[in-house]
Amino acid sequence: MASELRVDKIVPTTGVPTGGGGGIIQIMQGSFTGTKSTSGNEDSGLQVIITPKFSTSKIYVTFDGFLWCDMSGSNNDVQGGAYLTRTVGGSVTNITPDANVMRFVGSTQNYWDVGSLCTISKLDSPNTTSAVTYKLKLHATSGTSTIQLNNTFYNSTSSEAHITAMEFSA
């Protein structure tokens, strides 16, 4: 029989580093294979829920996915943002800045599009043992732009986006 060690916390013998954490005690992951496009500022549909074992724990949240940003008219500035939020009991907090992650500026050309793999990470301190929902939000930060999570243009390859939450002892 495989051995199994059940513990609530994992820390170095000398304690956790200041501002950091010890070992991982649980991991949760959410994925999203559809597409979500917006010309506003709204949820992408990608989320993960984790219930920390301890209020002192750190939650390391990572996002990876393909973002596509385009414009709908004659503008030369394509801008789009993606950011992470934490929701606990209906209270929503931005844990990364609501700001551009993509921008592509051309000349006086129409219909510029730009796509890029995007990663975001944050070591969060939710200070709770209640269920915590981490979401990716999309924000088209130029009035003529739209931003899209994943891309299935031309029915070629689709992509899968992930949001991962790891609880570190602290």
Next chain:
Amino acid sequence: MSELRTDRIVPKDGLSSGSYGGIIQIRYMQLEGSNYTTQSTSFVDVPNYNLTITPIRSDSKIMAFVNSRVANTTPDGNSINKRMGFNLLRGSTKIAEQFVGDYYGGTGGSDLNNYHNVSIHCLDSPATTSATTYKIQINSDSSGSTAVVVAGGWARSTITLMEVTA
């Protein structure tokens, strides 16, 4: 509540060649303040974009994750390259490198500021229990182009270090 105080986590039967065990500590930083810009074609340190970890064991691996928002800006013009290098160093030793940018092939280009995402995942072997600093250096690869690391406003640039026992 049970708490395991340990400096090494491995499977009961040991580690197979090339594999590693559990994580025993994590450190994280995000760059704050003003954006850093340079036109240097030699690699230069990005001020404050560094993180120090003190490994518990000298045989541990350090898993480094770097997520950064960068930009390239150029003067107005035609047919312009906007490229930059992005290196991760342990002390003065380069352990990973990235290269990002694009090319504007049109005419009459203006306000050419394009953002990019840089991501590095690197498993390093510092072989020490002394404090070890990981830092970022950048350069501008194109004459006249300015390389930018975003520190605030637009987004955040981060470094995460995890000590993985071996």
